[in-house]
Amino acid sequence: MPKTPRQTTRRADALTKMKVVHAAIEILDAGGEAALTFRTLATRLATGSGALYWHVADRNTLLTDATADVLARTLSDLPKVDEPAPAIRAVALAVFDAIDAHPWVGSHLSQEPWHRAIGEIFERIGEQLEPLGVAADAEFDCASALTSYILGTASQNAINATRHPGGVDRETFLESVAERWIQDNPGRRPFIRRVAAQLRDHEDRRQFLAGIDLILSGACLR
Amino acid sequence: MPKTPRQTTRRADALTKMKVVHAAIEILDAGGEAALTFRTLATRLATGSGALYWHVADRNTLLTDATADVLARTLSDLPKVDEPAPAIRAVALAVFDAIDAHPWVGSHLSQEPWHRAIGEIFERIGEQLEPLGVAADAEFDCASALTSYILGTASQNAINATRHPGGVDRETFLESVAERWIQDNPGRRPFIRRVAAQLRDHEDRRQFLAGIDLILSGACLR
DNA sequence: ACCTGAACACCGTTCAAGT
DNA sequence: ACCTGAACACCGTTCAAGT
Numbered sequence: 001m002p003k004t005p006r007q008t009t010r011r012a013d014a015l016t017k018m019k020v021v022h023a024a025i026e027i028l029d030a031g032g033e034a035a036l037t038f039r040t041l042a043t044r045l046a047t048g049s050g051a052l053y054w055h056v057a058d059r060n061t062l063l064t065d066a067t068a069d070v071l072a073r074t075l076s077d078l079p080k081v082d083e084p085a086p087a088i089r090a091v092a093l094a095v096f097d098a099i100d101a102h103p104w105v106g107s108h109l110s111q112e113p114w115h116r117a118i119g120e121i122f123e124r125i126g127e128q129l130e131p132l133g134v135a136a137d138a139e140f141d142c143a144s145a146l147t148s149y150i151l152g153t154a155s156q157n158a159i160n161a162t163r164h165p166g167g168v169d170r171e172t173f174l175e176s177v178a179e180r181w182i183q184d185n186p187g188r189r190p191f192i193r194r195v196a197a198q199l200r201d202h203e204d205r206r207q208f209l210a211g212i213d214l215i216l217s218g219a220c221l222r
Numbered sequence: 223m224p225k226t227p228r229q230t231t232r233r234a235d236a237l238t239k240m241k242v243v244h245a246a247i248e249i250l251d252a253g254g255e256a257a258l259t260f261r262t263l264a265t266r267l268a269t270g271s272g273a274l275y276w277h278v279a280d281r282n283t284l285l286t287d288a289t290a291d292v293l294a295r296t297l298s299d300l301p302k303v304d305e306p307a308p309a310i311r312a313v314a315l316a317v318f319d320a321i322d323a324h325p326w327v328g329s330h331l332s333q334e335p336w337h338r339a340i341g342e343i344f345e346r347i348g349e350q351l352e353p354l355g356v357a358a359d360a361e362f363d364c365a366s367a368l369t370s371y372i373l374g375t376a377s378q379n380a381i382n383a384t385r386h387p388g389g390v391d392r393e394t395f396l397e398s399v400a401e402r403w404i405q406d407n408p409g410r411r412p413f414i415r416r417v418a419a420q421l422r423d424h425e426d427r428r429q430f431l432a433g434i435d436l437i438l439s440g441a442c443l444r
Numbered sequence: 445a446c447c448t449g450a451a452c453a454c455c456g457t458t459c460a461a462g463t
Numbered sequence: 464a465c466c467t468g469a470a471c472a473c474c475g476t477t478c479a480a481g482t
Contacts (some may be wrong), residue, residue, distance in 0.1 A: 014465080038456065048467040050458075055465095059456065095340040110332050113378040114395075119414065120401030138432075140424070145371070145433030152374015153367075156335040173336075176391065181341030191348030195362040198329035202362070210360075211367030215433070217441030236446080260475065270448040272477075277446095281475065448481070455474060462467070 015047060017055040017065075025102075030163070033104045036063075037135065063097035067108045071117035074098040075124070085216060091124045092150050092212050098207065099154040103162055106155030113151075122147050134219045142219040147209055151205050157204045175200045237269060239277040239287075247288050247324075254384070255326045259284070280387060286337065289330045293339035296320040297346070306354035313346045314372050314434050318427065321376040325384055328377030335373075343368050356441045364441040371433055380428045397422045 011199050020158050023044050027036050030038035039060070042049040056062045074094050081087035089220075099106040109115055178196040182189045245266050249258050260281070264271040277283045296316050303309035321328040331337055348365035356364050386395050399420040404411045414421075 004252075012345040037454090039454095040223040042468095048469095049456085050468070051466045053457070080383075085279070107333070110374075110377055111329070111381065113382055114399040114402075116403065116406050119406055119411075121404070123407075123411050123413050126417065129413075139413075140420045141429055143413070143417070143438065144424075144429055145375075145436050146379060148415065148433065149367070149371045152332075152377070153370040155332055155374070156370060158335065158336055177336040177341075180336075181338065181344070184338050184341055189341075191343050191345050191351075191361075191365070195365070198362045202366075207363055207366055210363040211370065211437070213363065213438050214367050214440035217443050218436035218438070221439050222441075258463045259473090260471095264449095270450095271475085272449070275476070447482085448479105450480105451471075453475095456472095458471075459469095460467105461469105461482095463466085 008176065015051060016047065017057055019077055019165075020045065020052055020055045021065050022064065023067055024062055025108050028066060028104045029102055032136060033107060035065075036104075060148070062106050063104070064112060064137065067105050067112075067115065068117055070096070070098060070105050071120070075120055084128040087128050087147065088125055089212060092146070093152055093205065093209070095121060096154045096157070099151075100161060100204075101157045103155075103158035106151070108159045109151055110155050118151070120148065121150065127152075129219070132216070132220065138219060139171065142215070148213065149215060153208055153211060157208065161181055161204070171200055227407065231248075236274055237267065237273060242267065242274055242277045242286065243287050243291055246284055247291065249409065250288060250326045254255060255285075258399075284325070284332060289327050289337060290339055292320060292324050292327050293317070293342070294393040297339075297342055309350050309433060310347055310354070310368065310438065313343065313370070313436060315431065317343060317372050318376045318430055319378070320395055321373075321380045322383060324428075325377075325380035328373070328380045331373055332377050340369065342371070343372065347372075351441070354438070354442065360441060365436070367437055367441075371437060375430050375433060379415050379430065383426070393422050 014054070020041070023041060024036055024068050027040060027044065036059070038049040038052055042052060045052075047097045056065065066105055074097075075091070078090060078094050099109075110119060125146050126139060129142055130136070161170065168176075175196070178192060178199045180191050182196070242263070245263060246258055249262060249266065260271040264274060267274075278287065287291070297313070300312060300316050303312050312436075321331075331340060344365055345370050348361060351361045351364055352358070358426055382390065382396075390398075398420070400414060400421045403414050404418070
């Protein structure tokens with residue numbers, strides 16, 4: 001019997017940048033940013049770590065591309081909304097939910113505020129401000145404030161929502177945070193004492209939207 | 223002649239946690255988060271890398287402690303302000319400036335939203351809301367929105383303000399960001415086109431405060 | 445009690461060599 | 464053109480051994 005295999009070692013299907021990026025997203029979603037290494041990625045794609053560099057420049061660019069991929073899908077899936085305020089809320093919530101589902105997206109955007117996805121968000125928010133009735137000379141500040149708020153809040157929320165050491169649930173965790181904040185200066189944290197129960201029980205999405213509406217109603221006064 | 227040295231190798235002055243933290247802050251300020259390694263830190267303190275672990279638990283705790291040190295000084299230096307709105311603006315600006323001067327503080331706080339410094343900021347903001355006239359049931363949302371906005375905006379600003387590759391200045395950099403955002407979807411970025419000049423020329427602190435005031439005026443409507 | 449520095453188990457990235 | 468995998472130059476962290 002002749003030896004059957006001729007080129008067993010080589011990949012059958014060619015690697016592409018897209019395949020690399022999508023495999024990276026799976027790893028990031030499953031294990032967070034620390035889980036993404038060129039070794040695990042190469043193993044999952046059944047290739048050598050060097051092969052990956054033929055398709056992506058480096059780890060940071062890979063993270064940037066993965067972030068762009070997730071948010072491009074998120075934003076293009078968004079149904080058209082006619083009224084300006086609901087349209088802004090829809091964009092905000094979509095970004096919030098995407099970052100909640102992919103916390104590493106939030107961390108990466110925080111590190112790269114010039115990311116193309118931020119341009120897209122900024123445009124989608126900004127274009128609604130004139131129809132909303134925001135004064136022309138306040139539009140830029142308002143769009144900036146909303147964009148910053150959305151990204152900052154969503155990122156922080158996603159990290160808070162991540163499973164915490166010891167496997168404690170969200171409520172227990174938030175309660176312990178409030179308790180620690182009070183103990184850091186016992187007797188002089190009247191506000192945190194007063195809202196500790198809300199801190200424990202609040203719904204993140206609802207609170208997020210409340211902040212959006214705060215900014216919007218402030219913007220319409222000028 | 224007898225051999226003079228008896229214990230040349232040993233440190234003269236004992237290491238303390240505070241000395242380690244302060245040396246870390248110097249390294250972080252000079253070279254950013256990537257510059258802080260246990261090897262450079264040990265070299266600067268004229269000790270072995272293992273010695274550092276006697277005083278600090280690990281790299282992340284060191285970053286947490288360095289962040290706490292910077293912000294504790296920032297917040298305790300803050301002069302007392304009587305009027306609620308100016309008091310909130312003073313806290314916001316102090317945090318903004320501290321993160322501008324120490325960008326790694328912003329990145330670390332984004333990664334650790336339960337940090338004690340965030341509790342302090344949350345309290346200082348929250349305690350002003352009742353005197354400001356915010357409705358009782360809106361105080362929690364308002365304090366959360368302000369805190370998120372402050373941290374998110376300050377972090378992003380600090381990263382944008384960091385010296386960029388190629389040594390380009392801030393204006394040139396911001397101009398190229400606007401240009402890229404427009405080119406990502408040419409012909410369909412009317413808002414960014416309209417505000418591109420403002421994006422290039424805006425003052426960060428002024429814009430940051432504008433966002434604070436947007437939230438505050440929105441909060442006083444309820 | 446505190447410090448030293450080599451050793452361990454990782455990384456991202458490069459590159460000569462293969463197909 | 465694309466892939467392989469060893470090699471390089473780093474990391475954080477541990478730990479036996481010193482004082």
